[in-house]
Amino acid sequence: MHTDTHTEHTGQHWTTTPVTADLLRGALDVERTEHGVLPHRLPAAARAQNTDGQLAMAESQPSGVRLVFRTRATAVELDALPTKRVYVGAPPRPDGVYDLLVDGRLADRASVPGGNVLTIDMTAGTAERTAGRPGTLRFTGLPDGMKDIEIWLPHNETTELLALRTDAPVEPARDPGRKVWLHHGSSISHGSDAASPTTTWPALAASLGGVELINLGLAGSALLDPFTARAMRDTPADLISIKMGINVVNADAMRLRAFAPAVHGFLDTVREGHPDTPLLVVSPILCPIHEDTPGPSAPDFSDFSEGRLRFKAMGDPAERAAGKLTLNVIREELARIVKQRSADDPNLHHLDGRDLYGPEDAAELPLPDDLHPDAPTHRRMGERFAARAFTAGGPFVDGAA
Known part of the structure; x- marks a missing residue:
C-alpha cells in the first residue's frame, strides 16, 4: 500500500464507481462540488442557519463518515481533495488518516498528501484558504473473494471525494442489520487527538457495542443549537446520546438561567422525532x-x-453566584433535568461523564492541553461507554427493544 498523487490511470482492469450518497454512511448530507462530493454532518437547512466558521469547519470534517461497499477487488484507489489546517507559529500537523476495514477488521491505514490549505492565525483570529491539488489513496494486496470494505475518512480533515477505482466491480454493501446510534457532543466526541477515525471514543464504543455510528460530535460547537436538535429529530436512529456541557463553559455561551431551558428545548425537539427511543444524556468528563x-x-x-x-x-469562581456556568454546575443541572423528565419519559437516561474519565484517570492520563483527551484516553472512554451503555442493564440494551 502507498499513496500516489497521480490521478490518471490506464488499463481496462480498473472499474471506476461514482461516489454517491448510497456508498456513504455516517453523513447527514452529501454536497455535489466542482470536483466531486463533500460529505456533511449537518443538513443543508442547518448549515443555512449557521454563521459560525468553527461549526462550518467542524461539520464538514467527516468524523464517523465512511465509504462502504462489497467487492472482490484486491486493489482500491480513492481520489480525494483534503483541506489541511496549518496554524501560524506551530509545527505542521500530521496528514489526516484513512482507516481501511475489511469485513469489519482494520486492515490498513494511509493518508492523502497535498490538498487545499487553511492557514489559521489563532492570535489574529483569521483564516486564509489556499487551493491545492487532489491526491490518491491506494490500498493493494487485499484478500481475494467477496468482502465488505469500509474506508473511514479522516475525522479531523475536510475531505472531498472525487473517484473510486477498484480492480473488480463494486456493489452496495448489505444492510448489516445493526441498530443505529446517533451521538452528539463536542470536540471530545468529534475525535480531538484520537489516533485515527476508528479510534475516536464514539467509534470504539460503536464497534464494541455492535452498532452503526452517526457521529455529530462537533468541535467547539455543542452549544445546544436548535438546528442541531432538529437535525437529530429528523435522523432515523435506534439509540441516541447527547453529551453536553464543556463547550457551553469554554465558550462562556450562556448562564444558568438560559442553560436549563435550552437543555429542555433541545430534548423536546429530539423527542418530537424520537418519542420512545432510548436517549442518554451525558454530562462532561x-x-x-x-x-x-x-x-x-x-x-x-x-x-x-x-x-x-x-x-x-x-x-x-466568584461569578458562579451570578449564574456563570462551571462543569460541576452543569453536571448538577443535567442530573436534575433528567430526573425530572424521566418521571414521564422512562427511556430517558443520565450518565455522569466522570464515569468515562474522572479524577483517577486524570492522574494517570492527564489532558495534554488541559482540555482534550489523547489517544489512550479515547480508547479508555470508548471502552467505558460501551461497558455502561451497551451491556446488560445499560440504557442501550434493556430499553432498546
Whole structure:
C-alpha cells in the first residue's frame, strides 16, 4: 500500500464507481462540488442557519463518515481533495488518516498528501484558504473473494471525494442489520487527538457495542443549537446520546438561567422525532481547569512554537453566584433535568461523564492541553461507554427493544 498523487490511470482492469450518497454512511448530507462530493454532518437547512466558521469547519470534517461497499477487488484507489489546517507559529500537523476495514477488521491505514490549505492565525483570529491539488489513496494486496470494505475518512480533515477505482466491480454493501446510534457532543466526541477515525471514543464504543455510528460530535460547537436538535429529530436512529456541557463553559455561551431551558428545548425537539427511543444524556468528563472556574477558555501560546498548545480558564469562581456556568454546575443541572423528565419519559437516561474519565484517570492520563483527551484516553472512554451503555442493564440494551 502507498499513496500516489497521480490521478490518471490506464488499463481496462480498473472499474471506476461514482461516489454517491448510497456508498456513504455516517453523513447527514452529501454536497455535489466542482470536483466531486463533500460529505456533511449537518443538513443543508442547518448549515443555512449557521454563521459560525468553527461549526462550518467542524461539520464538514467527516468524523464517523465512511465509504462502504462489497467487492472482490484486491486493489482500491480513492481520489480525494483534503483541506489541511496549518496554524501560524506551530509545527505542521500530521496528514489526516484513512482507516481501511475489511469485513469489519482494520486492515490498513494511509493518508492523502497535498490538498487545499487553511492557514489559521489563532492570535489574529483569521483564516486564509489556499487551493491545492487532489491526491490518491491506494490500498493493494487485499484478500481475494467477496468482502465488505469500509474506508473511514479522516475525522479531523475536510475531505472531498472525487473517484473510486477498484480492480473488480463494486456493489452496495448489505444492510448489516445493526441498530443505529446517533451521538452528539463536542470536540471530545468529534475525535480531538484520537489516533485515527476508528479510534475516536464514539467509534470504539460503536464497534464494541455492535452498532452503526452517526457521529455529530462537533468541535467547539455543542452549544445546544436548535438546528442541531432538529437535525437529530429528523435522523432515523435506534439509540441516541447527547453529551453536553464543556463547550457551553469554554465558550462562556450562556448562564444558568438560559442553560436549563435550552437543555429542555433541545430534548423536546429530539423527542418530537424520537418519542420512545432510548436517549442518554451525558454530562462532561472531568476537566480540572473548568470544574469550578467558569469560562471562557483561552489558548496559552507560551509553548506554541514547540508544538504545545494549552488552554486556561479565564473566568472567576466568584461569578458562579451570578449564574456563570462551571462543569460541576452543569453536571448538577443535567442530573436534575433528567430526573425530572424521566418521571414521564422512562427511556430517558443520565450518565455522569466522570464515569468515562474522572479524577483517577486524570492522574494517570492527564489532558495534554488541559482540555482534550489523547489517544489512550479515547480508547479508555470508548471502552467505558460501551461497558455502561451497551451491556446488560445499560440504557442501550434493556430499553432498546
